[in-house]
Amino acid sequence: MTSNDQCAIAAIGMAQATLDDIAALRKDTIAPKHADEHTVVGVAAMQRARAAFPDGFSFADWGVVAAPRWPGRLSSYAPLEKYHREGARSVSAMLIPNLCLHAMSGTVSLAFQMHGPNFGVGGGLANVPDGLLAGMVVQLEQNLPGTWVVLTEWNREPFSPAAEEGTPVLQALALALTTEATVSAARHLRLEPSEVLTSQPAYPRLQGLLNYLAAPMDDQLWWCALDWGMDLVLGAEGKV
Amino acid sequence: MNQPTRSAGEVPVWVTGVGTTNPLGQDFHTVADNLLAGRSGIMRVTDLELDDSSCKIAGRIGAIPVPPGQDPAAFRALDKLQQLILYCATQALVDAGHWENRGKLRVGLVMGVGAEWLRAWELDFHATGGTLLRSPRGDEESLIRVVQQQLGLRGPATVVAAACASGNVALAQGKNWLRRGWVDVCLAGACDLWITPMALASFGRLRVLSRRNDEPAAASRPFDKDRDGFVLGEGGAVFLLESAQTARRRAAHPYAELAGHGATSDAFNLVIPNADPAPASQAVRLALHDAQINPDDVDYINAHATSTSVGDTCEAKVIQSVFGSTVSKVPVSSTKSMTGHLLSAAAAMEALACLIALRHQAVPPTINLDNPDPECSLCHVPHQARPQAVDVAISNSFGFGGNNTCTVFRKVA
Numbered sequence: 001m002t003s004n005d006q007c008a009i010a011a012i013g014m015a016q017a018t019l020d021d022i023a024a025l026r027k028d029t030i031a032p033k034h035a036d037e038h039t040v041v042g043v044a045a046m047q048r049a050r051a052a053f054p055d056g057f058s059f060a061d062w063g064v065v066a067a068p069r070w071p072g073r074l075s076s077y078a079p080l081e082k083y084h085r086e087g088a089r090s091v092s093a094m095l096i097p098n099l100c101l102h103a104m105s106g107t108v109s110l111a112f113q114m115h116g117p118n119f120g121v122g123g124g125l126a127n128v129p130d131g132l133l134a135g136m137v138v139q140l141e142q143n144l145p146g147t148w149v150v151l152t153e154w155n156r157e158p159f160s161p162a163a164e165e166g167t168p169v170l171q172a173l174a175l176a177l178t179t180e181a182t183v184s185a186a187r188h189l190r191l192e193p194s195e196v197l198t199s200q201p202a203y204p205r206l207q208g209l210l211n212y213l214a215a216p217m218d219d220q221l222w223w224c225a226l227d228w229g230m231d232l233v234l235g236a237e238g239k240v
Numbered sequence: 241m242n243q244p245t246r247s248a249g250e251v252p253v254w255v256t257g258v259g260t261t262n263p264l265g266q267d268f269h270t271v272a273d274n275l276l277a278g279r280s281g282i283m284r285v286t287d288l289e290l291d292d293s294s295c296k297i298a299g300r301i302g303a304i305p306v307p308p309g310q311d312p313a314a315f316r317a318l319d320k321l322q323q324l325i326l327y328c329a330t331q332a333l334v335d336a337g338h339w340e341n342r343g344k345l346r347v348g349l350v351m352g353v354g355a356e357w358l359r360a361w362e363l364d365f366h367a368t369g370g371t372l373l374r375s376p377r378g379d380e381e382s383l384i385r386v387v388q389q390q391l392g393l394r395g396p397a398t399v400v401a402a403a404c405a406s407g408n409v410a411l412a413q414g415k416n417w418l419r420r421g422w423v424d425v426c427l428a429g430a431c432d433l434w435i436t437p438m439a440l441a442s443f444g445r446l447r448v449l450s451r452r453n454d455e456p457a458a459a460s461r462p463f464d465k466d467r468d469g470f471v472l473g474e475g476g477a478v479f480l481l482e483s484a485q486t487a488r489r490r491a492a493h494p495y496a497e498l499a500g501h502g503a504t505s506d507a508f509n510l511v512i513p514n515a516d517p518a519p520a521s522q523a524v525r526l527a528l529h530d531a532q533i534n535p536d537d538v539d540y541i542n543a544h545a546t547s548t549s550v551g552d553t554c555e556a557k558v559i560q561s562v563f564g565s566t567v568s569k570v571p572v573s574s575t576k577s578m579t580g581h582l583l584s585a586a587a588a589m590e591a592l593a594c595l596i597a598l599r600h601q602a603v604p605p606t607i608n609l610d611n612p613d614p615e616c617s618l619c620h621v622p623h624q625a626r627p628q629a630v631d632v633a634i635s636n637s638f639g640f641g642g643n644n645t646c647t648v649f650r651k652v653a
Contacts (some may be wrong), residue, residue: 005420032510063503070376072358077373080365081436088292088441095442097510100354101401106641109505115519117503118641119402120410123357124382130398134413141416142503155377191422201385217567228346228395235280 013049068132257336
């Protein structure tokens with residue numbers, strides 16, 4: 001096991017939006033017209049995180065890993081209904097480029113003019129650890145100045161049974177991962193051996209990570225026990 | 241863009257096992273025979289109602305064999321994509337000689353699948369009117385986790401998606417996991433089964449599909465002047481990656497060294513490839529640098545070339561840009577002429593084609609290349625395989641989202 005599976009977090013951006021908010025966000029963000037809801041809110045989180053960098057800062061050589069949970073679920077319903085009503089000619093050419101797992105990373109790389117690698121990861125219950133791990137390994141192995149990790153998920157899936165209360169909210173988190181040496185960062189992300197082994201896969205909700213990051217920085221850690229003998233740990237410098 | 245610095249003493253990563261089902265066969269040897277014979281796997285789609293679709297042909301795989309350790313009835317009841325991943329992963333483990341001891345190893349699993357959920361929701365919509373979409377349970381497992389549990393694997397498992405470049409990204413991630421010591425061995429590859437009415441309709445509306453429905457075997461014609469779009473294909477390929485050190489210790493028979501990887505983004509358009517070859521050329525250069533080789537060390541280029549007007553021309557410029565004066569000597573072919581375009585699984589399929597070239601010391605052909613497009617002036621291998629020494633083969637794969645990737649495979653001495 002290498003002893004340096006660690007990245008610094010140079011910037012953090014958060015966004016959340018109801019369906020009504022997303023309609024408004026479509027006008028305000030730089031996400032394209034046909035973008036999936038996940039992409040719209042993910043781009044909004046990126047725009048907020050970018051504010052931590054000086055004006056004119058170039059992300060040209062950065063990479064991006066996007067890990068939405070069930071992207072395209074909401075956006076695919078109407079086209080499917082329409083297909084059944086009207087046939088193949090009703091299907092938009094923009095469906096595939098905007099609803100697949102790679103859509104958000106591709107959109108972010110385009111919107112922020114990033115020429116490093118971009119790809120989607122996870123797509124299901126494990127989106128949070130999948131995204132963090134993939135971002136970490138890209139940053140550690142590909143000698144990039146930085147790698148963005150964008151995580152998105154609904155707090156409860158739209159169309160959920162009516163018995164559940166509350167309006168669905170789509171949450172997004174953008175993290176700028178850099179190597180230790182380049183940035184004096186407040187928080188770090190680290191992979192380390194587990195003290196307690198678990199055989200259950202880890203499906204932490206994004207809300208927990210958002211809560212942790214929104215709170216004042218202290219000695220507390222956010223961690224996720226993975227089912228292969230390792231923990232993902234996020235915390236303040238010197239505590240991780 | 242900075243280039244990764246590799247230490248000279250770094251332990252190489254080898255491919256020691258292969259599992260596949262694709263339009264040309266269901267094992268390495270059959271696929272090799274068909275690929276080198278220049279046979280087409282494209283046929284008329286007869287199991288879907290495609291009356292108003294412009295394209296009615298595809299590269300199909302038929303029934304997937306029951307892998308060892310699976311109850312036939314239970315296997316047949318699984319979703320076909322799950323069958324495909326399970327079959328390819330099992331075959332790769334068996335082929336590498338790791339099937340029996342898989343429970344004692346940390347086996348990683350990284351799979352390129354671009355539209356797992358879209359496909360599932362679409363199939364459900366056709367069957368039930370959209371139950372899965374309207375009433376999400378919120379706890380649906382990804383197929384990769386289900387397969388991991390079915391195979392009893394202990395290690396990280398994830399899905400990656402870089403559109404048609406997903407397989408190359410999966411191979412890179414698998415290699416990275418090995419390099420960082422996260423796994424003992426890693427299954428990496430890609431699978432896709434997205435020949436569905438919606439996929440055909442959406443790609444059709446993009447006007448990227450061939451309309452040569454009356455001559456399926458002649459429809460996919462990369463680099464040909466008369467090409468009119470790509471033909472969808474389905475299937476997958478999964479590779480067992482392990483360090484050369486551990487492979488040597490157990491006297492494994494490697495297919496090749498996974499020698500290098502490069503990836504960049506166009507940041508130009510979600511769908512249209514960048515006419516400026518610089519970003520894609522940089523991906524190829526990064527891969528060559530990662531493998532510590534020069535362009536003149538390359539013996540074979542498996543092109544991404546899908547048979548679209550714009551894409552093939554752009555890729556030709558990329559190859560010309562990287563290879564300069566040697567471009568007239570390095571054989572280039574697009575095996576999509578035989579398999580069709582396997583979408584997320586395309587790069588994995590074409591990694592397999594590179595392994596076949598290295599194993600058989602022959603370059604697979606581009607079939608249907610009757611009139612090479614002068615805009616795509618390359619060292620083509622039309623119609624028939626070319627026997628020759630192949631020590632290094634590279635595979636270009638590009639995709640929606642401006643994805644550019646290249647993987648380098650090297651013969652193990």
